Amino acid sequence: MAATVLQQDTPHDTHEALGLTAHLIQLEDQYGTHNYKPLDVVVERAEGVWVYDVEGRRYLDCLAAYSAVNQGHCHPRILSAMIEQAHKVTLTSRAFRNDQLPRFLEDLHNLTGYEMALLMNSGTEAVESALKVARKWGYKVKGIPANQAEIIVCTNNFHGRTISIISFSTEDQYRDGFGPFLSGFKVIPFGDAAALRTAITPNTAAFLVEPIQGEAGVLIPPDGYLAEAFAICKGNKVLFMADEIQSGLGRTGKLFAYEHEGITPDVLIVGKALAGGFYPVSGVLTSREVLGVITPGDHGSTFGGNPMACAVARASLKVIVEEHLADRSAELGTLFINRLRQINSPHIIEIRGRGLWIAIELTTPARPICEALMREGILCKETHDNIIRFAPPLIIEKEELLWAADRIEEVLKAV
Incomplete structure (x- = not known):
C-alpha cells in the first residue's frame, strides 16, 4: 500500500457541504469496522452528566x-490525579x-x-483471567x-466477546x-438454584454469574437466589465468581450488587467505573489461596x-x-423508577431496576x-431489540432525573 501524507485537518468546504456531524460519521463508517451501531450523535466534550456534540x-x-463513568464525565479529582501522574511516569511494565x-x-x-x-x-x-485462575485452582x-475442569455459567450471560x-x-x-x-463450560438457567445444584460435579471448579x-436487560434474579447459589458452591468446594464489571462500584445502590443478599463471593471481577472513564482498569479480587496458584x-x-x-x-475509588x-x-434510583412507573403507555411491558440501573x-x-429521546436531549441505548437501559452517572441530581423522566414519558406517549 502506497504511503500518503496525513492531512492535519479536513478542508472546510467538505465540512460545509456535509455538515460536521455527517462528515465525521461518514469518515467513521468508511474507515472503521462496523462492529457497533451507535446513535448518530458525535460527542466532542463532556462534563458531569452532560455531553456536548460537535454542533454544540x-x-x-x-x-x-x-x-x-459512575463518577460523571471528567471528574475533576480523577482528572487531577491523572495529570499529576502523567508528569511522573505512565508505564514501566511489570518487569519493574x-x-x-x-x-x-x-x-x-x-x-x-x-x-x-x-x-x-x-x-x-x-x-x-478469572477463568484461567479458576481452572488452575481446580x-x-x-x-x-x-484438563477436566468445568465452569458453570448462566443463560443470557454477557462476560465479553473473546x-x-x-x-x-x-x-x-x-x-x-x-x-x-x-469446551469445559456448562450453561444453566439464570436465577435457578436447583439447576446449579444439579449441574455441579466433582470436576466443577467455579460458577460464574x-x-x-445488564446486557440482557437489567434482569434481576429472584430474592435469595445469590445466597442459595453461594451456599451450594460452598458445600461443593466450587468457587462462586461474581462478575460485577457493570453492576459494581455503586451502580445498584450498594458498593457491589452481591451485598443486597449479604454474601461475599470467592472471586470478584471488577472494571469499568474502577477508573471513572479515564483509563481501562480491571481486576480479579480473591483470596491468597486462589490467586496463590499463579506464579x-x-x-x-x-x-x-x-x-x-x-x-x-485510586482517585476513582475515593470519589x-x-x-x-x-x-x-x-x-435516586427509587425516585426514578417510581416516576417511570407512572407513565401510562400500552407499549410498556415492564419497568425494572435496582439503584440507578433501570430497564x-x-x-x-x-x-x-x-433516537427520539436523542432528539429530546437524552442519550440512552437499546439492548435485545425491545429494551432500553437507563444508567446515568451517579452524581446526577434529582431535578435532572425528573427532567429526563418527563421527556421519556412524552416520547413513549407519542409512539
Whole structure:
C-alpha cells in the first residue's frame, strides 16, 4: 500500500457541504469496522452528566458508558490525579515495580476485604483471567483431574466477546462465524438454584454469574437466589465468581450488587467505573489461596497494574466512597423508577431496576425510541431489540432525573 501524507485537518468546504456531524460519521463508517451501531450523535466534550456534540447541542447521558463513568464525565479529582501522574511516569511494565501499584492494591483490600488482586485492563481481560485462575485452582487445590475442569455459567450471560467467553454465550450473534468453540463450560438457567445444584460435579471448579444481568436487560434474579447459589458452591468446594464489571462500584445502590443478599463471593471481577472513564482498569479480587496458584510467567499484561492506571483508579475509588455514590444511587434510583412507573403507555411491558440501573421493556422496537429521546436531549441505548437501559452517572441530581423522566414519558406517549 502506497504511503500518503496525513492531512492535519479536513478542508472546510467538505465540512460545509456535509455538515460536521455527517462528515465525521461518514469518515467513521468508511474507515472503521462496523462492529457497533451507535446513535448518530458525535460527542466532542463532556462534563458531569452532560455531553456536548460537535454542533454544540447538549444531552443528558443516561448510559454512563455502560457504567464506566459512575463518577460523571471528567471528574475533576480523577482528572487531577491523572495529570499529576502523567508528569511522573505512565508505564514501566511489570518487569519493574512502581510506587502506585502497591498503594492501589492496599486500597482495594481496605475497601473490599479481599486478600489479593490481579490487575488487568478491560473487563473482558479480567473475566479471562478469572477463568484461567479458576481452572488452575481446580487442578492445584481442589484436585480435579488434568484438563477436566468445568465452569458453570448462566443463560443470557454477557462476560465479553473473546473466543473463550463466546464459547459459553447463549446469544447466537456473538457466536455466529467464530467457531470452533472451547469446551469445559456448562450453561444453566439464570436465577435457578436447583439447576446449579444439579449441574455441579466433582470436576466443577467455579460458577460464574452476574448478580444482575445488564446486557440482557437489567434482569434481576429472584430474592435469595445469590445466597442459595453461594451456599451450594460452598458445600461443593466450587468457587462462586461474581462478575460485577457493570453492576459494581455503586451502580445498584450498594458498593457491589452481591451485598443486597449479604454474601461475599470467592472471586470478584471488577472494571469499568474502577477508573471513572479515564483509563481501562480491571481486576480479579480473591483470596491468597486462589490467586496463590499463579506464579511468575503464568499470566501477565504489559499495561495491567501500570502506574497511570493505578493512580487514576485510586482517585476513582475515593470519589465513589467519599461522595457516597452508592447511597445516591439507592435514593435516586427509587425516585426514578417510581416516576417511570407512572407513565401510562400500552407499549410498556415492564419497568425494572435496582439503584440507578433501570430497564424499560417494550412491545415495540427500542431503537426508534432511543433516537427520539436523542432528539429530546437524552442519550440512552437499546439492548435485545425491545429494551432500553437507563444508567446515568451517579452524581446526577434529582431535578435532572425528573427532567429526563418527563421527556421519556412524552416520547413513549407519542409512539
